[in-house]
Amino acid sequence: MLFNTFQFFVFFSIVVSLYYALPHRRRWILLLSASLYFYAAYKPINILLLFLTLIVDYTAGRLMEASQTKPAKLTVLFTSIAINVLVLFSFKYLGFTMVTTNYILDFLGLSQYHVTPIHLDLPVGISFYTFQSMSYVIDAYRKQVTVEKDPLLYFTYVTFFPQLVAGPIERAHHLLPQFRTEHFLSYDRFRYGLQISLWGMFKKVVIADSLSVVVNTVYNNPHDFDGLSLFIATLFFAIQIYCDFSGYSDIAIGVAKMLGFDLMTNFRQPYLARSIADFWQRWHISLTTWFRDYVYIPLGGNRVSPLRWATNVSIVFLLSGIWHGANFTFVIWGALHAAYFLIGRFTEWPRAHLITLLRLRWVPGLVPLIEWGVTMLLVVLGWIFFRANTVTDAFYIVGHVLDFRGANVSAIFDLGLPRFEMAMAFFWIVFLMGVDYCLFNQPFWVKRLWSARIFRHLCYQVLFWAIAFFGVFKEVQFIYFAF
Amino acid sequence: MQSEQAVPLKASVQAAFILRGMGVFLLEVVALWFVFYWLWSAFPYIRPGVQVIVDAKVEEMAKGELFAGAKPDQAKVAFFGHSQVLSGFVSDEFDRLSGGSTSSYNLGLPGENEYVGVIERMAAAGNKATHIFLILPWPAPPPARSLWYRLTHQIKWYESDDPIIHSIFPFRTMPRDLAVFLALSRGKGGVVAFYNYSREAAEMTLKDRGYYFIEGQSFYPNDQLPEDWTLSTDKPDEVYAREIVASGPDFDKLEALAKKYNFQYYLVPTYQRRHWRAAPPPINEETVKQLDGKPLFHVLGPDYWRYPNKDFADHVHTNEPGAIHYTTDLWNLTKHLFKK
Known part of the structure; x- marks a missing residue:
């Protein structure tokens, strides 16, 4: 169900x-x-x-x-x-x-x-x-x-x-x-459960399921599309998988909360991560900690030689890849993240030195922005292998995804979503990132707004009507059900 | 058994809070629902052209006046199907050819392949048709569900959520419709002019007894496809066969409706581009075999007629001369049913 x-x-x-x-x-x-x-x-x-x-x-x-x-x-x-x-x-x-x-x-x-x-x-x-x-x-x-x-x-x-x-x-x-x-019936728990379920539902039916149309169209026949289309489909998949899986987790947490149970947090705004290590502390946390506790630590964790540690990390990421599915695309995805993680750790000192040398910290916010940008680029590159049907498809997409020569902008409306839905898709992505930013950073003005009942009700109504107007109700299965 | 921390308030008080909170939320939802519904009803012509036509025809049908002007001795023909019927069957021309022995109505609904329910609503509203023309097969009966089938398939209380959400929020396409309407209106003389244009199109369709030329999809000079125009999906060497199964809930319903309201069904040919498929046999023997012993169902002619591209405005629908061509062929095929 x-x-x-x-x-x-x-x-x-x-x-x-x-x-x-x-x-x-x-x-x-x-x-x-x-x-x-x-x-x-x-x-x-x-x-x-x-x-x-x-x-x-x-x-x-x-x-x-x-x-x-x-x-x-x-x-x-x-x-x-x-x-x-x-x-x-x-x-x-x-x-x-x-x-x-x-x-x-x-x-x-x-x-x-x-x-x-x-x-x-x-x-x-x-x-x-x-x-x-x-x-x-x-x-x-x-x-x-x-x-x-x-x-x-x-x-x-x-x-x-x-x-x-x-x-x-x-x-x-x-x-x-x-x-x-x-467990006693509690208004606060119930309200929180409803809030988080509503948000999860919004992410699933409004964002993830809309974007899935484009992703499926392009990834099922990647050779038929130009670089711009491949780029958009890849970007959409990154958002789709996040909204699909974190949406499911949010509904699960909310539903359990209404019954009086606390489930662990599974996502913590992963697309705001500034390094791959940071990303894995925010993405599918329950699986990451599972591998940490039952594979990584028994293998010796980080209390071993650097070579052994690198081997342990690689084993964990490869297992994590295999866990997601029986396909070499997932193995490569796991291997890529292992490589990102290890390279990230081994280059910590030179990178810090380079930042100092180039005086990048003189521009406020520049270093975090670069770190975030590079992390997202690497994560999105990894998603290509995660979503592609075959390794050959994945390498084709990697080879063409940034090739915008002769790109036909109007062709993006032939990817399965009509113009209005395509425009809405981009709007929802910006909206999602804005909400995630506010959830993570919790600026003072947002906290203040949220404390006002009328604002909260406005948010509930916006989400409800967004689901009613833009939700996809064709029973699109959750991606992670296949894992 | 342990107990959670001190109970802050009695469960009944908490329940009252929850019910009140949900009640307020639902009241807000209901209030907004009425606002959206009002907007949707008040401006019907911002909907896409196809929907405007469907709504206008369904509304006309619901009034029970499709054959209000017909004489008692005239045969009342209702033609059901999708947009090919809408743009292919010219009711006035058919009635003219019949010399007044028929009163026909085009009930082709664009985007709708399901017509069993529409026939039921038509008959229930008091539209006394005598001849029902069909081009589409009715839904085949669902496969028998054995215990093994049930054990290995999803338990579903109903088929899909989509129709449910559409019936709860009939206006749910409004933001999209409005955006498309505003975008299109720029090339149609502005918002007011485009709104009036849509209204007139609906009125014209009713005046033409359901026939409508789909102008919006016609992109070639004189509304004619070039003669060498083809699609990569065309299979001119293959014959397409309409598959009819004379059993199942939909068939039973059609049969029951025919008995109750005293009409008969005629499976008539549809039309296709010449390049689309090879010519079909003069009659589909398999369909005839299926309907053998079913006196309320009749098969007339082949599964489809093939017309030259000049009769088409787009790859599926006829232009106005094409519609006359099809209607004339249809009259020649069915004229033996009607007395002059």
């Missing part, structure tokens, strides 16, 4: 009304049933796979608690991780691995050993709930979380519908205790 549908609106209205009408000790039954229905609505049969993950990891937690020795606990941990990874691999990477194997066999002249690729339908949200469930088992092993004895409460934690299919990837120590705490 998509957040951006009337079906979800009705579903949630019923859930939230019943939730507060029920006594606290019965609420989890409602949440579990609602969450299972919510997930089943995508494709009922996938619920079997979800159950498999739930049962394996719940059992692993209990076995670990019962185990007396470290080797026994380790055996349970690795068995659980192996099953989770195997399930994820089978559904997400098996086909990709087989195709890759065939390429290698061709290269070695062993085409006669080709395997027939098996492509299984990817269950929605599998990467998200598998990672969430795995983190519980690892935390239980590390004794960072109390093992949950009640299986149904554990199931409720993993399947909690606001965050089930596209995160934020919640940790057990943060979310699980919230199911034991009684």
